[in-house]
Amino acid sequence: MKLKFIYLLLLFFNISVWAQSDCPEAIIVCGGMDYYGLSAGGVGNIVELSTATNDCHSEEHFSVWFKIQIKDGGTLGFVLTPEEIDDLVVDFDFWLFGPNLECGNLGDPIRCSTTNPLQAGLDYNTTGMNETEIDVSEGPSADGNGFVQWVDVEDDEIYYLVVDRPHGFSNFSIEWTGTATFHEVPYFDNPNDIPLGLTQCDGDDGVYDQMAVFDLTIYQDMFIGTQTDVDLTYHVSMNDMITGENPMTSPQSFTCGAPLTTVYLRMTNPVTGCYDIQTFNLVIPVISGDAENITLCDDNQNGIREFDLTVNDPDIIGNTDNASVTYYTSMQDAENATGAIGPLYENTTPYESEIIWARLEKTNENCFDLIPFTISIYSFEIPPMPINLCDSDGTEDGLTTFNLTVNEDSLSGNISNTSFLYYASGSDLQNDNPINNPENYFSTANPQTVYVKMTNNDTGCFATQSFSIGTSTVTPGTPQNIAMCDDNQNGIQQFDLSVNDSLVQDGDTSADITYYSSQEDAVNAANPLNLPYQNQQPYTDETIWVRMERNNDNECFSITSFTISIINLPVFNNPNDILLDLSQCDNDGIDDQSNAFNLTAHEEMFTGTQTNLVYSYYASMDDFNVGNAIVNPQAYANITNPQTIYTQIYNTETGCYSPLQNFTIEIINPIVAGEPSDLWQCDLHMNGLQLFILSVNDELIANGESNREVTYYPSLQDAQNETNPLNDVHQNSVPYTGQTIWARLESTDGCLGYDITSFTISVAQLPEINYTIRIEDFTKYDNSIAIDIANWEDFEYSMDGENYTNIPYFGSLIPGVYEVYIRSKDGCKTEQEDVVLLNYPKYFTPNGDGINETWQVYFIYFLPKSKISIFDRYGKLVSSFWGDSIGWDGMYNGEALPSTDYWFLLELEDGRNIKGHFAMVR
Incomplete structure (x- = not known):
């Protein structure tokens, strides 16, 4: 029997985004099923098909894969029909692979068709394989008619078919043709067609939580029946049922938490992969109600009342049909339906809430629900809150007017919607004779007992309490x-105002003291100052107001005040901002870098117009921190050099101390040697030895100071020990090697100390100056002289012997004779050479006027051995002469040559040959 299978998985179920768009996830073709409503969803995660790998020259766009398992061999064909059969834009292609290949190694297709119905001029868009066609592949585009020859298949062979939609939008169906058969699909057997579904009451596990445990396998034997080689799995979603994923591990005890739950079953042949699906529902009957807690007033004043439990019946039953309600004092009794109470029930423990369990049961079912609620006695207490006022009405009789309602907010606490009544006596309370104007009640005794009755208007419950009212007075110190x-x-300080607490209390320690910045705030007890208090205006006295009041009685108070002020600190006056450091030389005859200092030298300046000052001096911060002042600051000998001295006023x-001031005392060495110059001389004797006058450095070493003496030594040790002094005229001892001379500078005015410095004497060898001159000339203004010399940076260069440059090049020169100087940078050797820059006139005029009668190269007369040859335009030599000649007069063999251009060859003494031409104009 042929079945039709409406395959909408890709349309309705969110399995995997590309579920059947990849070969490994192919739809398994089973039984005699045709497929309808198929959708091609994309290329999938794997692109198994490309244009270059198949005869039909196309690839995947929107594809679906099928796995075809042959049971009995024969012929295999199919017809693929788009749902949009009249829309020829819709184009489906297919490829068939096999037999018995793996998804990862499909090879070339054995059948394929990629014909485009519009391009092929077809009036249909169906495609497939049939008996009448003889081609095995067709396409792309206009090639083919949409159908190829079907295939002959053998028993148990496996083929893969991929369908692709490159154009248009449409689902499609497949109808299988031919004689081959597919493996049968397992089926869910229900011979008696019984209704499927399970019902279970909440509380089957002793917990009433709208959850129940089901045995889902109750139909398993019936479903399988006589079938073999089938697996039955249970799933919680349709996706899992379709894909076979996430089967339940314990379907015999499945916990359900919803009133209605669908269970999904999959029966699979593990050999063929063919499967069938089934569902049934799990039902947990909803039996639930609600109950309000019951609270009664403590009318008997003993915490015991009789409760009518039936007031909760309507809420508990709600919309439940055929229901009954019974009440119990424990959950166990309610579960077992034993020991029911009520409906009138008296609580057993005064003032303690009790839990009552209502059992809601449907009379036509075995299911029930338990609903707990509480019963309680509402009671509250009012704390006594006395009122104490100052007797400030002018009559010292202890009686005054009271506002009895001032504590109502505190008495109410968290209780909303309350009302109060006040009574002047206990008998008035019993007779319900309240005070008419409690906000303005004049007392009758001091103290007096007054009664208050507070009622909760929501519950009608009330409580009473007595409290005292009285008067008192406050007198501050x-x-x-x-x-x-x-x-x-x-000008800002933190003031501890509380030092005045005991003075203001004046022995009345029961009084509270608070401080304020204004009299108004003190009277109104507003904005009390936080302690310690920081003054607000620098260097400005402030008045602080003190409020003294009875404990817990802010209406009985008195006000007084005092002043806070900032005292200026002593200061170290230094009007001219002089340097405070003290220094002197060590002239006490002991060379120990210590001497007596008068530390008080600046006290008169520091004091200025200040009075009542005492100075102290400290040798270190540690001494300052422990108060160890210098005993005799007028003659203090420093202990380190330099040393920092700390002083304070x-x-x-006033008792105020100045900020700490410091200055430095220092034994200075007046002997500070200046920087001498290194001495050197040229090696004029060519032996590396020269005489040096060392005293040329005396003035530099003395640094411009008088009363100084300089002595020279061959070593630092000699200079330190004052041994082996050198003569003023000293010859270096080692040729061509620098020698260090050590100079000792001392004072001749009595201050101890000295300084040592050094400089070098050296003899500079005369350098070899090997060079060549390279010139560029024969221009009017852009001639140059370049000096080619090794180690050019060791020399300097000049064209006048006075102004030297570091660059061995001179440019932008006019023709002429130049003196070039090359000097070593130590000045020991200089080379000089005359250099000639040439040029020639562009024409001459031998016309007998005495002007420009001959032609000659400019400045060539400085190069007399240079030869000039003149040629006419035909290359004929017409004249030749030497550099010391007056030049050519335009004659040849006594005849005047005509005006025209002539060429010359200049053969210079230095080997250069210069060619050019000029004009003769007569």
């Missing part, structure tokens, strides 16, 4: 003004 030193040097009247 006298606070002291507070002055602080300006230690921060900004104390004002004996």
